[in-house]
Amino acid sequence: MREGAVLADDLPPLLARLDARAAVLEARSLRLSRIRLGTALGGAVRALVLGNVVGPWSGWIAVAATLAVFAVLVKIHERVEAALTRLKLWRTLRARDLARIRRDWPTLGPAPAPPPPGHAYASDLDVVGPRSLLHLLDTTATEAGHERLRDWLLGEEPDDADARQPLVRALVPRRRFRQRLALLGHEAGGGADQRWDDAPVHAWLTEPPDRSLYVWAAILGALAATTAVLVGVDVAGGPRWWGASFALYVVLTLWKYASVATVFERAYDLQRAVKQVASVLRFVEADPTGRLPALAPLWEPFRDERAPSRRLDRLRRIVGAAAVTRNEVGRVVFNAILPYDFLLSIALDRLRGDLAGLFEPWIDALADVEALSALAAFADRQPDATFPDLADDGPLFDARDLRHPLLADAVGNDVALAPGGVLLMTGSNMSGKSTFLRSVGLASVLATAGGPVTARALALRPLRPVTSMRIGDVLQEGLSTFYAEVRRLRTLLDAVEADGPPALVLIDEMLRGTNNRERLAGAQGVVRALAGADATSLVATHDLALADLEGEDARIRNAHFRETAEGDRLVFDYRLREGPCPTTNALVIMRRAGLPV
Numbered sequence: 001m002r003e004g005a006v007l008a009d010d011l012p013p014l015l016a017r018l019d020a021r022a023a024v025l026e027a028r029s030l031r032l033s034r035i036r037l038g039t040a041l042g043g044a045v046r047a048l049v050l051g052n053v054v055g056p057w058s059g060w061i062a063v064a065a066t067l068a069v070f071a072v073l074v075k076i077h078e079r080v081e082a083a084l085t086r087l088k089l090w091r092t093l094r095a096r097d098l099a100r101i102r103r104d105w106p107t108l109g110p111a112p113a114p115p116p117p118g119h120a121y122a123s124d125l126d127v128v129g130p131r132s133l134l135h136l137l138d139t140t141a142t143e144a145g146h147e148r149l150r151d152w153l154l155g156e157e158p159d160d161a162d163a164r165q166p167l168v169r170a171l172v173p174r175r176r177f178r179q180r181l182a183l184l185g186h187e188a189g190g191g192a193d194q195r196w197d198d199a200p201v202h203a204w205l206t207e208p209p210d211r212s213l214y215v216w217a218a219i220l221g222a223l224a225a226t227t228a229v230l231v232g233v234d235v236a237g238g239p240r241w242w243g244a245s246f247a248l249y250v251v252l253t254l255w256k257y258a259s260v261a262t263v264f265e266r267a268y269d270l271q272r273a274v275k276q277v278a279s280v281l282r283f284v285e286a287d288p289t290g291r292l293p294a295l296a297p298l299w300e301p302f303r304d305e306r307a308p309s310r311r312l313d314r315l316r317r318i319v320g321a322a323a324v325t326r327n328e329v330g331r332v333v334f335n336a337i338l339p340y341d342f343l344l345s346i347a348l349d350r351l352r353g354d355l356a357g358l359f360e361p362w363i364d365a366l367a368d369v370e371a372l373s374a375l376a377a378f379a380d381r382q383p384d385a386t387f388p389d390l391a392d393d394g395p396l397f398d399a400r401d402l403r404h405p406l407l408a409d410a411v412g413n414d415v416a417l418a419p420g421g422v423l424l425m426t427g428s429n430m431s432g433k434s435t436f437l438r439s440v441g442l443a444s445v446l447a448t449a450g451g452p453v454t455a456r457a458l459a460l461r462p463l464r465p466v467t468s469m470r471i472g473d474v475l476q477e478g479l480s481t482f483y484a485e486v487r488r489l490r491t492l493l494d495a496v497e498a499d500g501p502p503a504l505v506l507i508d509e510m511l512r513g514t515n516n517r518e519r520l521a522g523a524q525g526v527v528r529a530l531a532g533a534d535a536t537s538l539v540a541t542h543d544l545a546l547a548d549l550e551g552e553d554a555r556i557r558n559a560h561f562r563e564t565a566e567g568d569r570l571v572f573d574y575r576l577r578e579g580p581c582p583t584t585n586a587l588v589i590m591r592r593a594g595l596p597v
Helices: 003-053 056-102 133-137 143-154 161-171 175-189 199-205 212-235 242-259 263-286 296-302 308-323 328-337 340-381 433-449 481-497 516-530 544-551 586-592
Strands: 397-402 413-417 422-427 457-460 464-468 503-508 535-541 556-561 563-566 569-572
Touching: 003 056, 056 175, 056 340, 133 143, 133 340, 133 433, 143 340, 143 433, 161 340, 161 433, 175 263, 175 340, 199 263, 199 340, 212 242, 212 340, 242 328, 242 340, 263 296, 263 308, 263 340, 296 340, 308 340, 328 340, 397 433, 413 433, 422 433, 422 516, 422 544, 433 457, 433 464, 433 503, 433 535, 464 481, 481 503, 481 516, 516 535, 516 544, 544 556
Parallel strands: 422 535, 422 556, 464 503, 503 535
Antiparallel strands: 397 413, 397 457, 563 569
């Protein structure tokens, strides 16, 4: 049993300890606020008394002493507040871990964006959007990591699943690394409900360089050097010619200074934008997790000369050097001696050139690490989940105790799907047909992403899920529900015939918007077309007449869910059984609702 087996029991006591610690820090913060106020008021009174009784100088000494003590108190208070903010963020993230285990959706924070229109399976399988697979899995703290995980789950063409799975496995036992990564990332973003976005830094890095800076820095540098030499000549008793070169230097500097006047602001803004994620990059660079053999290639962008710490230290030094010219005196003095701000602008431009080639690989690698960590965290929280066996020459889909990953108390079922086969599932309302379809589809999505599945065992080949389950009116296009479903089924059959891995076809209640005779004929035609296709298909239906197709084609087989009546109450066990469904419950449900049947 993995480490995550005790996570659900460990978290409530941990949250209680964090709440107690937060209460202590809040009390300390309040106490410091009162001490600061008392120090300020007491210092003012002492200064007035001493100034009037002893003399003005003693009053000023009291003021200075009070300011020194107040400054120390401010620093201490800031540290307490920072610790409290971090503790509350840590508590929120751990509470969300527990919410993910319990499927407590309101506690998980903001839901992901809805699925893209026309996606092959995203809406039908609840892959993205509220209460979705992405909502459950997503522990990422940067926009890049969030988008990477979303892309993996929405990938309609399975790729790199066999390469990602070993990386996820390697990260499963690294819980401390994953939690620390999420904490630092959300601190960079500004809170548990916000993610750090690299767009501002990317915009700065892609600005066109100002090559004229190099020309003017060379001209002004030559003039500054000439002036220095001529000053030496003057000191040695020679002619006083340095005034002319210095005057020319000042005129040219003032003429072009507008192009470098904001060097500090630009350097500081960049440092502030990068600083938000710098702690994350430094952490990933230094953590021993990156030295694990399976993960070492993923950490390559953080190695040696490309290491973030080296480049970010250069940025810090440039900002420090630029700070001396923030005031007018420093600006005049330093730029009078040499083209100081021109040289700093060149240094910043060169650093930008270096970062432009490095920052994108850093963020790309960080996105991979975050997305892989999210899948690993799911494996850690689900100790009864398993990593599937992925092989191009293995079973198409063979699962044992397969469960729906979005349900906390889902019932498991065994299922084996054959190439070209169609599994016709009949059963009563609410018996579990649609849930089972989604269980199969989400298992394929998770496996393709490289993550674990909620099953005792699963062996499968890479599959392309295509679905027809939730069909509604398409009002923007003036389409009825029936015609929208017809179009969806046509798109589904086209996808089955397309090149690529076999399709995983999931259909729920075909052609509900027409009469019984035409619905049956249409459904029979679709099932016959799927039998023998480059796909494996599951079709859930209430049309018991479709079950007769098993007799005409050995590739079509029946299975069902059933219920039992206990008095006036229906009981479902959600177990998949062989053969067509022998029971119905529609009339019972209608009678219980008071309809005259």
